[in-house]
Amino acid sequence: MEPDAFLTFTERAAVFFSEHKNLLIGAVVGIVAVAAAVAGFSYSRNANTLKMETLLFEMEKAKAGEDMKAALGEMTAKLEQLDKGTYRIRGLLMVASTEYDEGNFDNALKIYQEVLDASAPETLNHFVALQGQGYSNLSRQEYDKAIEAFRSIIDRSKDYPLFDIYSGLVRSYEGKKDTENALLILHEMESRFKDHPQSKWVDRRIKKLTPGV
Numbered sequence: 519m520e521p522d523a524f525l526t527f528t529e530r531a532a533v534f535f536s537e538h539k540n541l542l543i544g545a546v547v548g549i550v551a552v553a554a555a556v557a558g559f560s561y562s563r564n565a566n567t568l569k570m571e572t573l574l575f576e577m578e579k580a581k582a583g584e585d586m587k588a589a590l591g592e593m594t595a596k597l598e599q600l601d602k603g604t605y606r607i608r609g610l611l612m613v614a615s616t617e618y619d620e621g622n623f624d625n626a627l628k629i630y631q632e633v634l635d636a637s638a639p640e641t642l643n644h645f646v647a648l649q650g651q652g653y654s655n656l657s658r659q660e661y662d663k664a665i666e667a668f669r670s671i672i673d674r675s676k677d678y679p680l681f682d683i684y685s686g687l688v689r690s691y692e693g694k695k696d697t698e699n700a701l702l703i704l705h706e707m708e709s710r711f712k713d714h715p716q717s718k719w720v721d722r723r724i725k726k727l728t729p730g731v
Contacts, residue, residue, distance in 0.1 A: 630650040
């Protein structure tokens with residue numbers, strides 16, 4: 519009578535386990551440890567993401583308040599708790615725009631420069647910071663610096679919203695009393711943004727700057 523194949527296999531497996539018990543237990547423990555580490559890393563990452571997003575939300579909430587001096591203090595304190603990289607860049611842009619809204623153009627410029635230094639060229643955050651620099655310099659009547667920032671965006675951007683960039687460029691040339699270049703940009707806008715919701719602004723500006731119209 520042939521021995522039962524299943525029993526024979528089972529017996530061989532028992533002998534193998536007995537001879538290699540320590541190795542097998544070590545392997546199982548290692549697999550469990552790796553799985554636990556992966557799960558722990560995933561939990562830690564998700565917890566950190568929640569913490570960063572909560573800080574950014576609290577900064578937005580502070581910005582919506584009425585006391586901007588207090589809001590800037592609170593936002594700056596929370597900014598220092600944000601991780602370097604994308605979260606800090608988002609926080610910096612929030613603080614910079616608040617400084618700009620409050621007329622603190624020098625502070626805004628410094629923060630926008632920090633974003634430019636920390637962000638990769640051709641990224642959204644980089645162009646937002648360039649736009650912020652352009653408008654901050656326009657407000658400081660540093661027209662050439664503003665023109666440089668606006669033109670940099672126009673020349674390099676592929677899909678960044680450009681209407682406000684062109685209008686900033688127009689205002690910069692107007693500030694320099696350079697009506698010729700202002701009109702050149704306006705006529706380019708007339709063609710490029712004819713279906714834009716603010717296209718009437720372009721028409722009014724052209725009439726204002728064109729002699730005899």
